[in-house]
Structures are given as structure tokens and as C-alpha cells.
Amino acid sequence: MILRKSPAEVEMMAAAGAIHTRAMKLVEGKVREGVTTLELDAAVEKLIRSQGAEPAFKGYRGFTGSICASPNSMVVHGIPGRYALSRGDVISVDIGVVLDGWVADGAVTFPVGPVSPVARKLLEVTRQSLLDAVEQCRPGNRLGDVSHAVQKRVEGEGLSVVRSLVGHGIGRDMHEDPQIPNYGQPGRGPLLEPGMVLAVEPMVNAGRHMVRMGDDGWAIYSQDGSLAAHFEFTIAVTEDGPRILTPWHELIDAGAPLTPVA
Numbered sequence: 001m002i003l004r005k006s007p008a009e010v011e012m013m014a015a016a017g018a019i020h021t022r023a024m025k026l027v028e029g030k031v032r033e034g035v036t037t038l039e040l041d042a043a044v045e046k047l048i049r050s051q052g053a054e055p056a057f058k059g060y061r062g063f064t065g066s067i068c069a070s071p072n073s074m075v076v077h078g079i080p081g082r083y084a085l086s087r088g089d090v091i092s093v094d095i096g097v098v099l100d101g102w103v104a105d106g107a108v109t110f111p112v113g114p115v116s117p118v119a120r121k122l123l124e125v126t127r128q129s130l131l132d133a134v135e136q137c138r139p140g141n142r143l144g145d146v147s148h149a150v151q152k153r154v155e156g157e158g159l160s161v162v163r164s165l166v167g168h169g170i171g172r173d174m175h176e177d178p179q180i181p182n183y184g185q186p187g188r189g190p191l192l193e194p195g196m197v198l199a200v201e202p203m204v205n206a207g208r209h210m211v212r213m214g215d216d217g218w219a220i221y222s223q224d225g226s227l228a229a230h231f232e233f234t235i236a237v238t239e240d241g242p243r244i245l246t247p248w249h250e251l252i253d254a255g256a257p258l259t260p261v262a
């Protein structure tokens with residue numbers, strides 16, 4: 001069952017999203033050679049708590065971090081730790097914020113200094129696939145339109161959509177219905193209605209789409225060791241169209257769009 005939020009509830013989620021955006025901007029300013037993922041985690045947790053909010057991931061099924069920090073071939077769910085960023089890395093940072101019981105969720109993959117052409121393309125295409133998906137988050141469309149938009153962009157550029165991980169509805173719970181695959185058929189699936197709030201999160205490999213789990217039981221890697229990227233927004237479907245509740249793209253240049261977005 002897809003829970004619809006009232007306009008007042010969407011505003012509550014937007015307030016959580018505003019803190020999320022500040023946290024992501026903080027990360028952008030700290031991403032550089034030599035910084036550990038645990039240092040990024042600590043800075044984000046401090047900022048979130050200073051705003052009277054809580055990190056959504058901390059303690060979730062025993063997860064120890066306030067962020068997920070996933071370098072290079074790690075797709076998602078990296079536990080922050082001693083890993084120090086190197087020049088040429090890509091680092092995916094996923095942040096969840098809970099404010100007054102409402103959750104905002106979003107992710108960005110950052111380049112660490114200059115990166116390879118393959119990495120640059122991966123970031124640009126994955127970010128653009130998310131922006132393509134946003135355009136589909138309007139009343140009257142179907143969920144398959146959102147999924148298909150990601151797949152079309154990613155596969156059209158010769159990259160691979162990770163199929164075994166999906167986005168999700170979001171609200172009082174971080175993971176609500178529906179599941180949102182990053183591939184699918186246009187015109188299929190649930191009808192989008194005002195008040196639905198979706199965490200859309202393309203996860204893309206530069207190589208093949210298959211993934212494997214790491215030894216810690218959390219980290220997910222591309223199976224072929226190719227670079228991976230992850231971009232995510234929490235998006236409200238409103239009468240007026242899509243509303244991005246975690247608008248980090250307004251502040252962060254990483255992986256600038258391939259085409260202007262109106």
C-alpha cells in the first residue's frame with residue numbers, strides 16, 4: 001500500500017530534506033585526498049544533530065554509520081571507517097535524516113580531484129538519469145515511467161543499471177511501498193498521485209550490472225570490479241509536478257548534467 005502524505009506532511013519532509021541538503025554540501029566541502037570516510041561520517045552526524053534531527057541510518061539493522069560511504073567499485077552501503085580517499089576516487093555518500101519523525105534520503109557520488117574519463121561519464125550519466133526520472137514524477141504517470149527514464153538514459157550511454165537494488169517510497173518510515181526499480185516498462189505499474197513521496201536512486205555500474213556482497217555483510221560491490229555511482233533524491237509528487245525535497249543539486253556541481261534541466 002502506497003501511503004500518501006498531506007501537503008503539511010510534505011512540508012515536514014521538506015524540512016528534513018533541507019537539513020539533508022546542508023549535510024551533503026558539508027560533505028562536498030570535505031571530500032579531498034586523505035580524508036577518511038569516518039571523518040565524513042562524524043561531520044555529518046554532528047551537523048544533523050545540531051539541527052535537532054537524527055541520522056536515519058545509524059542503528060538501522062545494526063548499521064554503525066550515520067552515512068553510507070562507498071568508494072569506487074562499491075555501489076552502496078559502505079560502513080564509514082579508516083578508508084582514506086585517494087585522488088581519482090569516486091565516493092558515493094548516502095545520507096538519511098529524521099526530523100520530527102519524517103525521513104529524507106538522498107545520495108551523491110563525488111569525484112575526488114580529477115577523475116578518469118570513464119568515472120566522469122559514469123557520474124554525469126547517473127546524475128542525469130536521476131534528473132530524467134524526476135521529470136516523470138507527476139500525477140497521471142505510472143511508476144514504470146520513472147523506472148524506464150533511468151534505464152533509458154543509463155543503457156543509452158552504454159552503462160549498466162544495477163537490478164538487484166531498488167528505490168522506495170518514504171515517509172515516517174525510510175522504506176515504504178512501492179519498490180522503485182531503475183529499469184522497467186513505461187506506462188506500467190502504480191499510478192502516481194499527489195502526496196506520494198518517492199526515494200528514487202539510480203545505482204549504475206560502468207561495467208556489467210551484477211553485484212556481490214562484501215565480507216562485512218553490508219557493502220555491495222560491482223561483481224566485475226567496475227566503478228559504480230549512486231545518486232538519489234526524495235521527491236514528492238504534487239499537483240504542480242515533481243518537488244525535490246532533498247535539493248542538493250542546487251548547491252553541488254558534482255557530475256554536472258549532460259543537458260540543461262528546465
Ligand code: MG
Nearest residue numbers: 105199201232
Ligand atoms: Mg534510499
